[in-house]
Amino acid sequence: MDGFDIGGIPGLAEEHRMVRDLVVKFVERDLMPLEPAVLKREAEDGRYGLTPEEEAPLLAKCRELGLWGLDVPEEFGGADLPLAALMAVEEEMGRTVTPFLFPPDSPNLHMLKAVANEEQRRKYLDPYARGEMRSCIAISEPGAGGDPAGMTTRAVQDGEDWVINGRKIWVSGVPRADFIILMARTGEGKRQEGVTAFIVERGTPGFVIEREIPMIGGRRTYELVFEDCRVPNSQVLGRIGQGYAPMQLRLNIRRLQMGARCTGMARRALEMLCEQAKSRVTFGVALADRQAIQWWIAEAATKIHACRLMVRDAAAKLGAGVDVRNEASMVKVFATEMAQEVLDHAMQTFGAMGMTKELPLQLMAAQVRVQRIYEGPSEVHRMAIARRVLKHGI
16 A cells, blocks of 8 residues: 555445455556556557456456445445445545456446336346446537536437437447436426436447547547437336436536546555655755655645545535535546646656656546546536535535
8 A cells, every 4th residue: 555545544344444455455466567558558559448358357356356346235246335435445446547447337337226117127237236237328419518408319209119319429438338328308498307318228220329539548439329219118217307316416426436536546646756756866956855846745645635535525425315516516626636736746757757658647647637528527517616605605
């Protein structure tokens, strides 16, 4: 465990601390050794990912260690970790650029848990929770990326079916997804009202992957087209016209997850910064003895600590059923901008070496830059925070 782990996790049961410690070892022993190969592939052809030969033993190790379905309900074979414990795990996973997730992807899991009916739980949630299916979610649209309530993709009921027409963009994980959660407008409301969630299986006629969009940081997103895409009424996820609230739950969990991951990335960057500052000498003086570097270190350690506490507080509240939209927005803005600053200072400390694709810093910096946009850009979150504070106070 690195020197920038603040220590114990107040409020977590001993068993949850043990899970977190197990994840620390998994990250350091199994994921970090794969970083040179991951970085080399991304540098050479822009592809960011693991090969099947690399991923298979990691999945097997997860099953062996019990790192599978960590926040999945026990009825589906999971460990049912509380959100606060899950965020401690996410922080550790943020310390490596090796792209690996403990199945299944948590935010979509929580959305399915919240509103799936019995048939959907059996057909989708059960295999998804067991890691036998993959999913993604389609919310953003061309012209309405930062305003999900402004979506225009429409679903019209036709007998026992719904016919969907529209476009979605910036959707992650599409090629490997067995089904997508699609948000579409079914009512006449102009904002949140009338938004419904649908489950659309891969291969459904009228569901077209229009194009792959390369993103910075090695990521890929996709633009999707729905042309008279017909799905049965059984594919409505939750209540008709009331899809915004479960979507917001999913977004809040993702935003807290991003906060935890950014904390982990910043910890890794600060660790590398300190090692470089202690070993590099310029003009006869170690960088660690220069005030500018010392202030970078102090600011980074302080902001990392603050971010961790913000994530834990919001996770505990969300787990208790509290509305954390404001806290989630604060975490999203603070964490991404904090990590961007710490990574930039770490890269600056390394000089020219910090600009190379041989170190994980540049890849983390690019990924954090993307995070300042997706799940709501910082400007939109600041606007939302200000509106709530003006109306309700703090």
